[in-house]
Amino acid sequence: MPLVTVGWICLLCGAPGGLWLVFVGFFNMVVAGAERRRAALHTAVRGCWWPTVRRLAAVPGDVARAATPLSQYAVAAPGDLLNEALDRLSLRTGMYILVLVADAGHLVGIVSAKDIARLMQRHTLGGNAPN
Structure with a gap:
């Protein structure tokens, strides 16, 4: 957010480079939000047991038992x-x-x-x- 603010201030003061700062700031905000959601999901499923082929092969039983x-x-x-x-x-x-x-x-x-x-x-x- 600070980069966007600085970009707007530069743009209002007449510096054309301020527009790039606004774009880069918005891009950083979007990517940071996506990374925050990914990290929250990763934390939420950290304790879950994800079955792999080897783990499933070790489970006794047939398809009828799982269906x-x-x-x-x-x-x-x-x-x-x-x-x-x-x-x-x-x-x-x-x-x-x-x-x-x-x-x-x-x-x-x-x-x-x-x-x-x-x-x-x-x-x-x-x-x-x-x-």
């Missing part, structure tokens, strides 16, 4: 109406994914909030044809 059961997700059949499926999704707090399961119990796909937003945008813009 979230399908019963904890909002599930819909491919032929269900979107508004009914979204009602089911909103009843489960914290669930953002709608899993589509065919009649035989095989996974057909996963619908995320981004997929729904893209569909709504396409519909709003008049391009109703699916991709």
Whole structure:
């Protein structure tokens, strides 16, 4: 901030170099703010355990043990109406994914909030044809 102030004073006194001091001062303020946020994030996650491939390889168990059961997700059949499926999704707090399961119990796909937003945008813009 002092560099910006000095730059403005120089600029008001007629020194054209004051404008550069203002720009450099603003640049320093932006970079210092970004560094302050990065340092705060680094301090906050310092005690967290970040898994590495070697650490994960040492954990006993298989994929089924680590996976979230399908019963904890909002599930819909491919032929269900979107508004009914979204009602089911909103009843489960914290669930953002709608899993589509065919009649035989095989996974057909996963619908995320981004997929729904893209569909709504396409519909709003008049391009109703699916991709």
